[in-house]
Amino acid sequence: MQLFCPACQAPYPGVTRCPRCGGLLLMPHEVSPDAPRRPTDLPPRPDPTAVGRVAVGTVLALGLYLGLRKLTAGAVLASAPDPAGWWLSVGGLAAVHAAQAVAVGFGALVAAAGRPRGYPLGLAVGAVCGGLFLGYELLAGAPPQDLVLYLQPPLLAVAGTAAGALGARVWPAAPPLPAAAPPDGRRSSLALADGLAEPAGRPTAWARVLAAGVAMAAAVGTADQFRQGVQRNTGGMFRVQSLGQGQYLTWQLAALATLLGGAAAGAGTGAGARHGLLAGGLAGAGVLGLCAKAGGPLPPVEYWLATLGLDGLPLLAPPVAAAVVGGVLLAGLVGGWLGGTLYPPLAHESQLRRTRNGLD
Secondary structure, three states, rough: OOEEEOOOOOEEEEEEEEOOOOEOOHHHOOOOOOOOOOOOOOOOOOOHHHHHHHHHHHHHHHHHHHHHHHHHHHHHHHHOHHHHHHHHHHHHHHHHHHHHHHHHHHHHHHHHOOOOOHHHHHHHHHHHHHHHHHHHHHHHHHHHHOOHHHHHHHHHHHHHHHHHHHHHHHHOOOOOOOOOOOOOOOOOHHHHHHHHHHOOOOOHHHHHHHHHHHHHHHHHHHHHHHHHHHHHHHHOOEOOHHHHHHHHHHHHHHHHHHHHHHHHHOOOOHHHHHHHHHHHHHHHHHHHHHHHHHHHOHHOOOOOOOOHOOOOOOOHHHHHHHHHHHHHHHHHHHHHHHHHHHOOOOOOOHHHHHOOOOOO
């Protein structure tokens, strides 16, 4: 018979004294109901709120940005002949924006880790950091008419969304346990094969790929005209400080449009990366054809080639063609993956049959 130790709160069979404390064991019905009992439920697991996660991610992003800014400032002081002028150049502007993107990506990864859907948290971190960076630049004396400043917050929001989705994918949330029991009437797990069968693959939506590729190529071809139209039609409210800033802003507009086109191609397909890759390859070939028709690289392509050090080569040279097509293809791939992650497909008919099983 098992006897119970009220001090250790544990049963022991075949003995009259507790092996741990040496106390007298009692019958289960002799134990006082007021005796202290060991808790049977585990303490609740810490589960930070969405606001707390966004706050932590934002603080980490700001701290990393300040650290990267200090490192860049030290390198500039040690190497540049005119440090103050370097920050106003295109290289300085690109370095600041790259540091902001890296910092926002890190903060969004941390905020979204362990969540079933991390992209809203990443979007919030990117939007908050973009607003804070914009406010800091304006308070530091940046011209409010500088158009480059207002494009950075949406780009940081896109970068935060992608990093949040990646963080939730790499560090997913713990699965709910225990798993649901199989339906009654199934004598073996082999009998579940017909209900668990999934489709072999997702078909390619070629019409969507074609439409997205054409839209991406058109956006790259008209990015500079769009920027100049905004500057002309706002009465000087928005402007750039130099020719280099205008080229950089045109490239940013083209990159953002390419990402959005890839996201549109992959949304709801279940194979976002594949659709984005196909749309990006089609758009890259179209951009190369537009450049050949224009007799030279388009403004965003010209900035991209100058950044890679390929601006002195012919347009149809293999390295230049690979850089043009590869850049658009990479942007389409990232955008397609992001669109497929943000907008997953609806449940397949086999999944609906499995859900309805036993409920009809």
